[in-house]
Amino acid sequence: MVSLYKELIVRDVARQLEASPLTIVAQHRGLTVADLESLRRALDGAGAEVLVLKQRLAKLACRQSGQESLADAIAGQIALVFGEEAGAITKALADFAKGNEGKFSLLGGMVEGRFLDTAGLVALAALPSRAELLAMVVGAIQGPIAGLVRTLAAVPTGLVRALDAVARKKQEQSG
Secondary structure (H helix, E strand, O other): OOOHHHHHHHHHHHHHHHHOOEEEEEEEOOOOHHHHHHHHHHHHOOOOEEEEEOHHHHHHHHHHOOOHHHHHHOOOOEEEEEEOOHHHHHHHHHHHHHHOOOOEEEEEEEEOOEEEEHHHHHHHHHOOOHHHHHHHHHHHHHHHHHHHHHHHHHHHHHHHHHHHHHHHHHHHHHO
C-alpha cells in the first residue's frame, strides 16, 4: 500500500504530466549529485524542470494521467524532464547523454500528446531550434528583397551615369 505522502507525490506528478506539453523519461545510472546538478543547469537554459523519481511512483503517475506508453518506457533509475521547447530540451539532453555515455540515456517521451521513442527523441534533437528556424525564414525572405532593392537601385544609377556621360560629351563638343 502506498503511503499518503507517496499518493500526494503521484497525484502531483500526474497533474504535471497532464499539463506539460513535453515530458521526457531518461534513465540515469551512476550519476553523481554534481552530474545531476550539471544536467539541471543545462536544462534551466532551455526552460525545463528535472524530477528524479522512483520507478514505481513514476509509472503510477503516468498511468494515473493516462499516458500508458510513457509508463511502459520507464525502466531503472529515472528522471522525468518537463518543459515546453522540445527542440532545445532534447538537444540539451542529447548533449548531456553524449558526455555521460553509459550513465545517462533517453528512454522515450511525450511531445504534444504523441509518444516518441529514443530514436524519435534523437531525431528531434537533431532538428534546428525554433530560433534557428526563425532566422532561416528571415534570411530566406530577406535575400530576394535585398536583391530586388539592389536591382531597383541599379536602374537610376545607370541612368545617372548615362546622363553624366552625355553631358560630358556635349561639354567636350562645345568646349
